[in-house]
Amino acid sequence: MIRQATERFRETGIDEARPNAMMLMLHAFGDTRAALIAAGASPVPKGVEEKFLAAVERRVKREPLQHILGTTHFYGLEFRSDPRALIPRIDSEVVVETALSLIHRERAEVIADLGTGTGCLLGAILWNRPLAVGMGVEADPAAASLARENFDVLGLERRARVFEGHWLDWTGWTGADLIISNPPYIASAEIESLAPEVRDHDPHAALDGGVDGLSAYREIIRLAGEQMKAGAWLVFEIGHDQRASVLAMLEAAGFSDLGHKADLGGKDRCVWGRAKGSVR
Numbered sequence: 001m002i003r004q005a006t007e008r009f010r011e012t013g014i015d016e017a018r019p020n021a022m023m024l025m026l027h028a029f030g031d032t033r034a035a036l037i038a039a040g041a042s043p044v045p046k047g048v049e050e051k052f053l054a055a056v057e058r059r060v061k062r063e064p065l066q067h068i069l070g071t072t073h074f075y076g077l078e079f080r081s082d083p084r085a086l087i088p089r090i091d092s093e094v095v096v097e098t099a100l101s102l103i104h105r106e107r108a109e110v111i112a113d114l115g116t117g118t119g120c121l122l123g124a125i126l127w128n129r130p131l132a133v134g135m136g137v138e139a140d141p142a143a144a145s146l147a148r149e150n151f152d153v154l155g156l157e158r159r160a161r162v163f164e165g166h167w168l169d170w171t172g173w174t175g176a177d178l179i180i181s182n183p184p185y186i187a188s189a190e191i192e193s194l195a196p197e198v199r200d201h202d203p204h205a206a207l208d209g210g211v212d213g214l215s216a217y218r219e220i221i222r223l224a225g226e227q228m229k230a231g232a233w234l235v236f237e238i239g240h241d242q243r244a245s246v247l248a249m250l251e252a253a254g255f256s257d258l259g260h261k262a263d264l265g266g267k268d269r270c271v272w273g274r275a276k277g278s279v280r
Contacts, residue, residue: 085117119147173227183216225253
């Protein structure tokens, strides 16, 4: 059954066809990978077969694997994943790594995540900084509810709150020691060319960055430049070709100590800067 699903996925143009088939069988089988391997050539129980074939049909229609499974792994943690928010992706882990390098382990720092979505960025940071507290800012009520669920599952409900509204309406800029954001950064005209899993299943508002993909950066940097406390850090995820543009915006707004980092694929993925003024 795994081989047959793998062939169907390949014919449909799905990348990593066999891993997809294996993950769906594990999901249907309800046991460990070792147990599945041990089952070997055993007949597939009827209930497992039905669940697996239904999942295969969903995947053939290019529904994301993470939505079918209901969860995804990010920075060593498991997050609920469904159509309410952008699927956490491994490329974004560089944002977490950068944030962790900029904040102190032994201080009760305040972290904010603009456009938190699933809450994966903020959740991963707080999990690795037990004294820190955080605020996820999310305009979409559905995504905000998913973030709260993930914080609860991770046991972070006392340290992570969600502001349900746009960052334009959020008033916590002056209290944050570090602000992160993975804002919409796909140019509007490019959205139709995205993979079906992204184009048809990720929330449009989490993808569309305006005509040049930079609209959200302009807005956030303007607000941050006006309101962030001196010495606080602003960290962005960016598109692979946006490093120069976003760094130039940060510099023009008075941010210092600018930096950038590539993801595991070698593509520019993260930039940061420090708010102007004397460090408090």
